[in-house]
Amino acid sequence: MKTEYKIIADIIENNSSVLDVGCDDGTLMEFLKANKNTNIRGIEISKEKVQTCIAKGLTVIEGNAEYDLKQFPNDSFDYVVLGQTLQAFVNPELVIKELLRVGKKAIVTIPNFGHWRVRLDLLIKGSMPITNSLPHDWYNTPNIHMCTIKDFVKFSEIIGFKIFKSLALKNKNISNISNSNLFFKNLFGELGIFLIEK
Amino acid sequence: MNNKENIKTLIIEKPLKLDCGQTISNFPLAYETFGTLNENKDNAILVCHALTGDQFVTGINPITKKDGWWAYAVGPNKSIDTNKYFVICANVLGGCMGSFGPSHENPKTKKIYGTDFPVITINDMVNAQINLLDFFGIEKLFSVVGGSMGGMQVLQFVSNFPDRTRTAVPIACTSNHSAQNIAFNELGRQAIAADHNWLDGNYTSKNTVPEKGLSVARMAAHITYLSKKGLQEKFGRKLQERDDLKFGFDADFQIESYLRYQGSVFVDRFDANSYLYITRAMDYFDLIKQFNGNLSNAFKNTKTKFFIISFTSDWLYPTQENKEIVIALNAISANVGFVEIESDKGHDSFLLDVPDFLKALKNFLDKSFIEKL
Numbered sequence: 001m002k003t004e005y006k007i008i009a010d011i012i013e014n015n016s017s018v019l020d021v022g023c024d025d026g027t028l029m030e031f032l033k034a035n036k037n038t039n040i041r042g043i044e045i046s047k048e049k050v051q052t053c054i055a056k057g058l059t060v061i062e063g064n065a066e067y068d069l070k071q072f073p074n075d076s077f078d079y080v081v082l083g084q085t086l087q088a089f090v091n092p093e094l095v096i097k098e099l100l101r102v103g104k105k106a107i108v109t110i111p112n113f114g115h116w117r118v119r120l121d122l123l124i125k126g127s128m129p130i131t132n133s134l135p136h137d138w139y140n141t142p143n144i145h146m147c148t149i150k151d152f153v154k155f156s157e158i159i160g161f162k163i164f165k166s167l168a169l170k171n172k173n174i175s176n177i178s179n180s181n182l183f184f185k186n187l188f189g190e191l192g193i194f195l196i197e198k
Numbered sequence: 199m200n201n202k203e204n205i206k207t208l209i210i211e212k213p214l215k216l217d218c219g220q221t222i223s224n225f226p227l228a229y230e231t232f233g234t235l236n237e238n239k240d241n242a243i244l245v246c247h248a249l250t251g252d253q254f255v256t257g258i259n260p261i262t263k264k265d266g267w268w269a270y271a272v273g274p275n276k277s278i279d280t281n282k283y284f285v286i287c288a289n290v291l292g293g294c295m296g297s298f299g300p301s302h303e304n305p306k307t308k309k310i311y312g313t314d315f316p317v318i319t320i321n322d323m324v325n326a327q328i329n330l331l332d333f334f335g336i337e338k339l340f341s342v343v344g345g346s347m348g349g350m351q352v353l354q355f356v357s358n359f360p361d362r363t364r365t366a367v368p369i370a371c372t373s374n375h376s377a378q379n380i381a382f383n384e385l386g387r388q389a390i391a392a393d394h395n396w397l398d399g400n401y402t403s404k405n406t407v408p409e410k411g412l413s414v415a416r417m418a419a420h421i422t423y424l425s426k427k428g429l430q431e432k433f434g435r436k437l438q439e440r441d442d443l444k445f446g447f448d449a450d451f452q453i454e455s456y457l458r459y460q461g462s463v464f465v466d467r468f469d470a471n472s473y474l475y476i477t478r479a480m481d482y483f484d485l486i487k488q489f490n491g492n493l494s495n496a497f498k499n500t501k502t503k504f505f506i507i508s509f510t511s512d513w514l515y516p517t518q519e520n521k522e523i524v525i526a527l528n529a530i531s532a533n534v535g536f537v538e539i540e541s542d543k544g545h546d547s548f549l550l551d552v553p554d555f556l557k558a559l560k561n562f563l564d565k566s567f568i569e570k571l
Contacts, residue, residue, distance in 0.1 A: 041533075047554075050537045054558050057565030059503070061524060061536045071525040 003172045016078035021065045022085040026053035069098040080106045087143045100198040109193045114148030114186040149192040165195035204260035205296040210329045217319040228289040228296025233280035242336045245287040246344030246351035252295035253287045270551050277560035291326045292318035294469035301469050312399035320483045324354045345369035345548035350483050360500035365566050369507045369548045372519040374484035383477040386415030390470045412470040413461030420460050425511035425544035493526035504534040505562045509547040
């Protein structure tokens with residue numbers, strides 16, 4: 001399983017209720033259900049992936065987080081998870097606010113656009129970067145609102161949410177992000193993982 | 199409609215107070231079962247049929263000699279696997295396949311009820327069917343499943359009996375009939391009433407049947423079960439056994455011939471008065487109003503796990519109306535899954551060979567069945 005999922009699972013406390021937004025094929029949901037005894041639900045936009053989740057016995061709603069989160073009352077879940085999809089929404093600000101309304105806490109992961117390889121690509125080639133985690137061309141990418149780890153930290157101040165835990169993932173190695181090392185984590189981290197609260 | 203000796207019937211002695219105010223008792227509820235009830239009595243699925251369905255869900259219908267109406271979904275190794283589950287289906291109250299309905303004799307007048315039969319609601323249908331659970335000694339169903347009007351019964355069932363089913367699968371349905379739904383039903387009823395053989399519902403005593411009216415009602419309804427795209431692909435402007443237009447009003451087009459055929463076979467198996475009563479029950483269905491404008495309240499006492507299914511091309515009970523049920527359930531943190539199945543086959547998709555639908559239904563049931571309680 002992806003290291004990212006293991007980290008998310010470590011953050012989540014046992015016996016809690018979780019909503020996985022953009023739950024994909026349900027890999028994380030299955031893991032949380034089996035290992036953390038969570039009461040877990042998913043939202044997924046792809047019909048095919050919803051079918052995969054149903055075949056795994058997972059409770060999933062076909063839908064789009066941008067429109068369908070509003071049906072959940074405040075604090076419906078202990079945690080709401082958003083894995084590497086914030087950048088694909090038309091309105092990430094609204095989605096973050098909705099995550100924090102529906103969940104008591106939210107776990108958000110972002111592919112870091114501040115990684116040195118991305119920066120170098122743009123600097124040297126002068127073209128939009130294409131990397132392992134960002135494999136699309138600019139004209140067909142679903143990632144329309146890329147941000148860096150640093151941007152997300154700044155975003156928390158602008159929107160006014162608290163970051164309880166921030167981790168950077170690099171080659172399956174995990175490290176804490178702090179004010180003092182933000183510059184380096186933003187340069188070398190491939191993925192940022194944040195536990196946030198309103 | 200002969201061979202009624204093939205119909206199993208439960209006589210319900212206990213008085214049932216209907217929504218219209220009347221109370222009925224000692225009335226028959228016709229049913230059929232498939233598969234075997236296990237020792238723990240925890241593998242039962244109640245299937246609820248739609249407007250023109252009956253208790254003969256699968257296998258050969260002993261009355262019509264045709265395949266059961268849900269043969270694609272129900273049977274050994276199918277979505278509702280009769281090797282695993284004990285399937286019960288009752289002919290609805292007001293129906294014409296053995297259950298108490300307008301074609302029965304009124305013991306007081308010794309005449310066929312006709313339109314003297316009390317108006318039935320979805321709630322009444324469900325309250326009659328619960329007697330079957332008691333009859334079989336089933337404390338809790340594994341699931342209650344149904345499409346269209348069957349789905350309405352599923353919703354009403356969970357609302358009325360929140361702890362008598364583990365799971366519920368309402369398919370291609372709605373929590374209340376829209377103006378458009380009522381309009382189409384009224385068209386059908388008016389077609390029946392306009393047939394001079396209907397005789398205000400007393401046709402049986404005069405040994406006649408309002409065939410034309412019932413058949414037009416069926417034709418109109420049938421169009422609403424299909425999608426424009428599906429019709430276009432199947433029929434287009436193809437002509438019926440002729441090379442050119444005949445400049446008359448015979449069935450020149452295949453679609454005309456098809457609809458006429460659908461109408462004609464329907465009158466052989468369905469009672470016109472039952473059609474009036476059951477369409478009325480659907481029109482009166484309004485679970486939102488029953489709970490003072492808040493659909494969530496219909497389900498607030500239940501731990502039932504829901505799985506809601508809609509179809510992209512269903513314009514009779516479109517996805518949005520199905521989603522409103524999902525939203526109401528999420529609002530009270532109920533356990534609900536939802537999928538919209540891609541299909542060109544319109545509302546009828548749930549009755550047809552739509553692999554994605556059949557797969558989703560099977561997976562949901564089989565996985566939920568083995569889930570620890």
